[in-house]
Amino acid sequence: MSGLLTPDVCVVGGGSAGLVVAAGAAQLGLDVVLVERALMGGDCLNYGCVPSKALIAAAKAAQAQRSGAAFGIAPVEPAVDFGKVMDHVAGVIAAIAPNDSVERFEKLGVRVLPEEARFVGRTELQAGPHRIRSKRIVLATGSRPALPPVPGLTEVPHFTNETIFANRVLPSHLVVLGGGPIGLEMTQAFRRLGSKVTVLEAATCLAKDDPELAAIVAARLRGEGVDLREKTRATKVERTAEGIAAVLDSGARIEGSHLLVATGRTPTIDGLDLDKAGVAHDRRGITVDDSLRTANRNVWAIGDCNGRYAFTHMAGHEASLFIRGALFRAPAKLDPAIVPWATYTDPELAQVGLNERDARARHGDGIRVLRWNFAENDRAQTERETDGLLKVVTDGRGRILGAGIAGPQAGELIQSWCLALSGRLRISTLAGFVPPYPTLGETAKRAAGSYYTETLFGPRTRGLVRFLARLPVW
Structure with missing residues (x-):
């Protein structure tokens, strides 16, 4: 049915960011309309994180057949049925798709419109035959591949x-x-x-x-x-x-x-008629402040379309910031210091906070750079996965500025450093925790502990210990 809809929240875009907002707002008892012109689940489910990681998993299984010699297992060249590999990829998408489906969101109370939305006023959208008026409009339209200007x-x-x-x-x-x-x-x-x-x-x-x-x-x-x-x-x-x-x-x-x-990628904002709503934008995306609000106080832009961070996990995080700030009216601002990312090659590459180059540009030569090689980790040795390095950057007082890892399971291992930055932990906390042995996670403790090596084993400490050793046992 067409007509005027007046939801508490209108979300444009059914990808990671939009779905988190729609589900959260609906479960809080608000009237929610979600407009999605293409596939539910957006880029991540259909063209991005999910299919790419499924393909990577198949490729890893193939590579394992080539890599057994070090373990005493004769290597063989795998027989790859690429059609079945892509069946596997499609099967993974199909297994996850119900979580993002129209049916699931309608059961949560969200009204889903399979239409293309455009602004017709500061607080009004047209979506097919539907006119939507809302005090809270969330743009979560994602991004698309950017084609370079290469002739031909x-x-x-x-x-x-x-x-x-x-x-x-x-x-x-x-x-x-x-x-x-x-x-x-x-x-x-x-x-x-x-x-x-x-x-x-x-x-x-x-x-x-x-x-x-x-x-x-x-x-x-x-x-x-x-x-x-x-x-x-x-x-x-x-x-x-x-x-x-x-x-x-x-x-x-x-x-x-x-x-x-x-x-690279470019924000998907064409066709929204943003100027009719007074929403500022440029080639990088929709302009937002740290609370993700646009120039129009009734409109927020989250996820890839605001041009800040093209990561699925940040889309979800920005959605949670909208819920906290716009719905609960609590302080909620984007903190760039805690943003992680990972590349799922083998070895994986992950980073959170500042890397060495950016830390030096911002803090000068007062930083400390801590390194721990995976070759010095016993679990990495047992699995013949010794190509890797953990780097941690701190200031001169032991405040963690960032961490980067190239190595096996870097996307998992970076999470302790994500927690450290989010919780504003000092390097002493990471040096003091007790990890199980043998695990790749020991690299965190070893790297953090190296911050104290020079002080702990330097001349002054050695002299103090020699003095204390002469005293009666207590």
Whole structure:
């Protein structure tokens, strides 16, 4: 039925951010309308985190068959049925989809409209035949792949993350434009599944991360046979009889069977008619303050569409900030110091807070950099996973500024450091906890403990202990 709807909260976008708001507000007893023009679950469920990690898991299983020699197990080249691999990916999406479905949200009391929304006033939206008026409008429209201005790209068949998981033909030679997290995750997955892969990165791979840690990931990829070319720009792409070709700035030509474009993302805000609502925006996304409010006090923008952090976990976190601030009227502001991210290559790469480069730029030479190699961890040795490094940055008083990990299960191991930054713990807390042995988590304690090595075993302490040793036993 059409007509005027007047919900307490109107959410535009049924991805991670929008679903958290809609579910939370409905369960708090509010009248909620959710407008989603495409698939429920958004990018994360359908084209992003879920299918990519499912593909990575399949690739890891294939790689395990090649990697048994160190354990006394004869390595074999896996027989990959790529169609069944993609059945696995689709099956994982299908298993999770009910959590994000229209049916589930309607049972929670949310009215779901499968329409495209646009503003017609400061507090009014048009969604198909429906006019929606609300004092609280939440924009959670996500982002989409950004295509670089490479001549020929629009005429050449290519994948993005939105299309590659529908492909059921294993590329014989995949050419990847972009050496960021998405590009390198897919690079390693397809290489392990049997594709030849060439990566063309105009700058440096994983440029947002600590260069020392990113180099560990790049070395593994090259060791697995990836042709990883940094500071290499494609000036043109062409269709060939066998697939595609990329012409490089050096004049060289790379020919492949398929092309994947992974050169970043752009906020999905077109078609919203934001100007009619007085919502400020630019090419980076919708402009918000630290409480995620736009220039229109009745409108909030959360998740990728505000251009701040293109991470699913931050979309969920920003949704919780909206609920806390707008619905409970409690203090709720985005804190950039506690934002983590992870790249799920093997080894994984994870970061929270400042890396060494950014900490030096902000705090000068007064910082301390603590390192602990995975080769010095007994569990890593038993599993032959010794390529890795934990780096922690503190100020001169032991306040933790950030931590980065390149190593096995880095996405899991970073969580203790996420907690430390969120709880404003000092390095002494991490040095004092007792982890079970043998675990990879011991790296946290060892790195934190190294903060005190010079003081604990320095000349003054040694002299004090020698003096105390002469006193009667007490």
